[in-house]
Amino acid sequence: MSNRRNWLKQIGLGAIGLSITPFETFANPLAENHISQNLDNSPILLRSNENPYGPSPLARAAMQKSINSSNRYGWNLSDELIALIATKNNVSNSNILLGAGSTEILDLVLQYTALQKGNFILAETTFNYWTFPSEKLGLKKITVPLTADKKHDLTAMLKAIDSDTKMIYICNPNNPTGTICDYEALVSFVKEASKNAIVFIDEAYLDFTKEKSLSSLAIENKNLIITKTFSKMYGLAGARVGYAVAAASTIEELSALKSSPNLSVTVVSTNAAIASLNDTKFIEQVKAANEEVKKYTVEQLSKLNLTCIPSHSNFIYFSLDNYKKDFFKQLENHNIQGTKIYEENGKWTRITIGTMKEMQRFIEAIK
Ligand SMILES: Cc1ncc(COP(=O)(O)O)c(C=O)c1O
DSSP states (O other), X not given: OOHHHHHHHHTTOSSTTOXXXXXXXXXXXXXXXXXXXXXXXXXXXXXSOOOSSOSOHHHHHHHHHHGGGTTSOOHHXXXXXXXXXXXXXXXXGGGEEEESSHHHHHHHHHHHHHTTOEEEEEEESSOOGGGGGGTTTTEEEEEEEOOTTSXXXXXXXXXXXXXXXXXXXXXXXXXTTOOOOOHHHHHHHHHHHTTTSEEEEEOTTGGGSSOOOSHHHHTTOTTEEEEEESSSTTOOTTXXXXXXXXXHHHHHHHHTTOSSTTOSSOHHHHHHHHHHHHOHHHHHHHHHHHHHHHHHHHHHHXXXXXXXXXXXXXXXXXXXXXXXXXXXXXXXXXXXXXXOEEETTTTEEEEEOOOHHHHHHHHHHHO
């Protein structure tokens, strides 16, 4: 049996329904989080697309070790992380800007866009919390519906651009629908749309796919900004580490809006991110687990006659149109946190893919 299968078996994925014994918890430190969660009866968190297995063992060790150096500013350490991120993305250090989570980058790009006023375009439905301050910043928001299969409608988005458009946001894969743009179509879109406006691509979930990042295109295109995060695949949501990849001149302009660029990530979190980048084994395990649990969950939802959109991420978008009970009451009764209805038409909701055990409990809860 391969290592991967051994590991899947250990955490209860090899055979569905196999429960995890306390021994296996010790044998596999990655299982610690969700085991203790199930034992102490705390809620099952399927709301925010967090990684249920992480931080990685190397990140945990690095964080503990670095507590003692938290009396010092992390200038050199940020440089070390920036260099590692640049290598991973095949760009130069001058193409990277760190943020306390990618939320800091999203906020910054919104502020940067607002310097010119005008409008910005995004899909309806997509990740949009970061756009809440847009009106206060003097920006008009234009939304473009997704296609029937819940993908970004790149043609319609291109058509929506007018002389006042300053930025277009594409979340790829898209949250909450889990759909992904065709790479070539996205490259053509960027080429056209970036002639007069910033194209802002959010790759928070791209690590879960085999798709290529657009980061290398950003080096030469000052109107293309990519944002990425350590919150999802790397399991560091609470540590707050994200970054932008852009042309050096664009990074300079974004940095000029900050008094201390790259200093908002703590020494402990920077060390966690550095260690995570080196823990390729953990990443492979998380990816494999996510795929297995996704497959199980989609199969079960389909058995309940609930339509799912094929997911390229660590969450599933599905329709409650055929669901007869009160879905959110069922979750509440079983101490499970889900999200909301994103689209009334079709009653579309999203569920984060937790561990196998958590998803088994989720399925039992809604049966
Ligand atoms: C698409 C997308 N972008 C960005 C974020 C922000 O993540 P963070 O600030 O933790 O990097 C999220 C969080 O859920 C997200 O779903």
